[in-house]
Amino acid sequence: MLESTVAAIRPLDEAAMAAARELQGRLTKPAGSLGALEPLSVRLAGLAGACPPPLPEPAAVAIFAGDHGVHAQGVTPWPQEVTAQMIANFLAGGAVVNAFARQAGASVTVVDVGVATPIPGAGAEGPGDPTGPRLVAANVRPGTRDMTVTAAMTRDEARVAVETGIRVAGELIDAGAGILLTGDMGIGNTTPSATLVAAFGGVDAEAATGRGTGVDDETYARKVAVVRAALARHEPDPADPLGVLATVGGLEHAALTGLILGAAARRVPVLLDGVIAVSAALAAAAFAPDAVGAMVAGHRSAEPGATAALRHLGLEPLIDLGLRLGEGTGALLALPVVTGAVRVLHEVATFDSAGVAEK
Numbered sequence: 001m002l003e004s005t006v007a008a009i010r011p012l013d014e015a016a017m018a019a020a021r022e023l024q025g026r027l028t029k030p031a032g033s034l035g036a037l038e039p040l041s042v043r044l045a046g047l048a049g050a051c052p053p054p055l056p057e058p059a060a061v062a063i064f065a066g067d068h069g070v071h072a073q074g075v076t077p078w079p080q081e082v083t084a085q086m087i088a089n090f091l092a093g094g095a096v097v098n099a100f101a102r103q104a105g106a107s108v109t110v111v112d113v114g115v116a117t118p119i120p121g122a123g124a125e126g127p128g129d130p131t132g133p134r135l136v137a138a139n140v141r142p143g144t145r146d147m148t149v150t151a152a153m154t155r156d157e158a159r160v161a162v163e164t165g166i167r168v169a170g171e172l173i174d175a176g177a178g179i180l181l182t183g184d185m186g187i188g189n190t191t192p193s194a195t196l197v198a199a200f201g202g203v204d205a206e207a208a209t210g211r212g213t214g215v216d217d218e219t220y221a222r223k224v225a226v227v228r229a230a231l232a233r234h235e236p237d238p239a240d241p242l243g244v245l246a247t248v249g250g251l252e253h254a255a256l257t258g259l260i261l262g263a264a265a266r267r268v269p270v271l272l273d274g275v276i277a278v279s280a281a282l283a284a285a286a287f288a289p290d291a292v293g294a295m296v297a298g299h300r301s302a303e304p305g306a307t308a309a310l311r312h313l314g315l316e317p318l319i320d321l322g323l324r325l326g327e328g329t330g331a332l333l334a335l336p337v338v339t340g341a342v343r344v345l346h347e348v349a350t351f352d353s354a355g356v357a358e359k
C-alpha cells in the first residue's frame with residue numbers, strides 16, 4: 001500500500017495552474033493584491049487539475065496519538081498518562097481542538113496509533129453522537145522504544161503506522177472530505193520531531209530542538225543531548241525515510257506521513273499543523289517529492305524545528321501566532337484562509353463582467 005500510494009503521487013497540473021493565474025489577472029482587484037492567497041489558489045488548482053478547484057469543504061482533522069520511549073530520558077515535564085487523558089478530552093469535546101473544529105465546521109477523528117496507557121472511558125461509550133469526535137483504534141504498539149537505547153520501532157511497525165495514516169486519509173476522503181488537517185497528541189513528541197528535522201533537514205540538533213510544552217533550561221539541555229545521542233546512534237539516512245521514521249520517529253509521525261501521502265495521492269490538500277506535522281511532512285517529501293504540492297503550511301509553530309522544516313520544504317506558513325499546542329489547532333485557525341483563497345476563484349467578478357475599468 002505504501003509503494004502504490006507513493007507511485008500515485010504526481011506533479012501539479014500545469015494547465016490548471018496557468019488557467020488559475022490567468023483568471024487571477026482578470027478578477028476585480030489589483031494584480032497580486034491578495035498576496036500569498038494568489039499562489040495558493042494557483043497551487044490548489046494544479047492539485048485538483050481544475051480551475052477553479054473545488055472549495056476545500058468539508059474539512060476533517062485527524063489527530064494521531066502515540067507515546068514515546070524517550071520519555072524515560074526526562075525530555076518533558078508531563079507524565080505519559082496525559083496522552084491518553086487528552087484523548088478522552090478530545091472524545092468528550094473539551095479540548096482546544098474541539099472548540100476550533102466546531103468554529104470551523106470540521107470533523108474530528110482521533111487515531112490511537114501507539115498510546116501506552118489506557119484511554120479513560122474508552123469502550124464504555126454508548127452509541128454516541130455520529131457527528132461528534134470518533135476514535136479509531138489502531139494501536140501498533142504501546143509507545144515507541146527509547147531511541148537513545150535502540151530503534152524506536154521496527155521497520156515493520158513503522159510501515160504499519162504509515163499505512164494506517166494512508167488508510168485514514170482514504171476513509172476521510174471517501175466520506176467526502178475536501179481537505180485534511182493534521183493533528184497530533186503525544187507527550188514527549190517534540191523530541192522525535194526535532195530528531196526528524198535534524199535528520200531530514202540537515203540542521204544541527206540544537207537548531208532543530210525547542211522547548212515543547214515549556215521545558216526549563218536544564219531539561220532543554222538534556223533534550224538537545226538526547227537528540228544528538230539518537231542521531232549519533234542511528235546515523236539516519238534521509239534517502240531511507242522508513243528507516244529514519246523507524247529509528248528516530250514516533251508512531252504518530254509515521255501515521256501523519258501516511259496521511260500526507262494518502263492525501264497527495266488522492267490530490268486532496270493537506271493542511272499542516274505544527275512541528276510534529278512538518279517533521280512528518282519531511283518524511284513524506286523524502287518518499288515522494290511531489291507530495292509537497294498537496295501540502296499547505298497552516299501556521300508557524302513556536303518550535304524552531306518547524307521553521308527549519310518549512311524552509312526545507314519551501315513552504316511559507318499562512319499564519320504566525322506563536323502557537324505551540326499541537327492537536328491540529330494551528331491548522332484549524334488557518335482553514336478560512338485556504339477556503340478564502342479558493343472562494344475568490346469561484347465568486348469574484350472579472351473586470352469585464354463587472355464593468356470595472358482596468359488601469
Ligand SMILES: O=C(O)c1ccc[n+]([C@@H]2O[C@H](COP(=O)([O-])O)[C@@H](O)[C@H]2O)c1
Binds near residue numbers: 186191211212
Ligand atoms: O504543534 C506544535 O508545534 C507543538 C509544539 C509544542 C508542543 N506540542 C504538543 O505538546 C506535546 C509535546 O510536547 P513535549 O514537551 O512533551 O515534547 C504534544 O502533545 C504536542 O501536541 C505541539
Ligand SMILES: Cc1cc2nc[nH]c2cc1C
Binds near residue numbers: 078082186213325
Ligand atoms: C495539557 C496538554 C494538552 C496538549 N495538547 C497537545 N499537547 C498537549 C500537551 C499537554 C500537556
